[in-house]
Amino acid sequence: MRCDLCFHHCEIDEGKRGFCLSRGNKNGKIVPLNYGEITSLALDPIEKKPLRRFYPHSLILSVGSYGCNLKCPFCQNYEISYDTGKEVYMHLTPQELVHQALRLKPQGNIGIAFTYNEPFVSFEYMYETFVLAKKQDLKTVIVTNGTIEKPYLEKILPYVDAMNIDLKGFRQEIYETLSGDLETVKQCIEMSYPKTHVEVTTLIVPMLNDSYLDMGKEATYLASLSPDLPLHITRAFGRYKMTTFQATDLAVINRMYGIAKESLHYVYKGNV
Incomplete structure (x- = not known):
């Protein structure tokens, strides 16, 4: 069976998992093996x-599962992104997750954000949750690497209030080191921006995507969609397979920030 959710288009044998480790072939059908399997649940600042x-100074119920369709050697959440379910600590149906979000409204919760691991590998669960959430006037957020095929993105966008999309670099060569595809991410940004609130994040990793020339091209590209599109330029810390550096040099982040501000109105420095 072939999974058509993302650009990998995995051919998956019966009883096996795809590249993301969270979708598999079960009884001749591609299913999300992580449906409702929760590894992370927290009420976070937006x-x-x-x-x-997007609703600054508010709180949002943030939920994660396991699995990811990229393989970033600097992954900040590799314990769940490259897991097969060992870190699951609870199961929640879409109805139960929406109930949790409603219960937290008195504490300032505005909705549900799928984050921590890659949300789109849990597409069916996220979609069903969002349909219910919108009926309860809850805000819906996706924090994603943007590698989702067009029909699935078109299906869920009417139920999405905001997205933060990771743009991990502005050359395909960078994405090839992550088993990714730049054009798919650009398509996600271009399709989503006119229909929902979008902000973009680029994590600056030394010796990988820290080219000032690339940042200039990236900012120009985003500004071609709108100079009001917010960009987060974020400092990386050595994690997973990239522990030879402690943190991205602040001087590099500051220079990137200055370059981006030449094209974009809203640029933010993260992890500084």
Whole structure:
């Protein structure tokens, strides 16, 4: 069976998993093996997503599962992104997750954000949750790497209030080191921006995507969609397979920020 959710188009044998480790062939059908399997659940500030121009100073119930369709050697959440379910600590149906979100409204919760691991590998669960959430006037947020095929994105966008999309670099060569595809991410940004609130994040990793020339091209590209599109330029810390550096040099982040500000109105520095 072939999974058509993302650009990998995995051919998956019966009883096996795809590249993301969270979708598999079960009884001749591609299914999300992580449906309702929760590894992370927290009431977070919206700025942590990061979203700076969407209901600032509010809180949102943030939920994660396991699995990811990229393989970033610097992954900040590799314990769940490259897991097969060992870190699951609870199961919640879409109805139960929406109930949790409603119960937290008195504490300032505005909705549900799928984050921590890659949300789109849990597409069916996220979609069903969002349909229910919108009926309860809850805000819906996706924090994603943007590698989702067009028909699935078109299906869920009417139920999405905001997205933060990772743009991990502005050359396909960078994405090839992550088993990714730049054009798919650009398509996600271009399709989503006219229909929902979008902010973009680029995590600056030394010796990988820290080219000033690339940042200039990236900012120009985003400004071609709108100079009001917010960009987060974020400092990386050595994690997973990239522990030879402690943190991205602040001077590099500051220079990137200055370059981006030449094209974009809203640029933010993260992890500084």
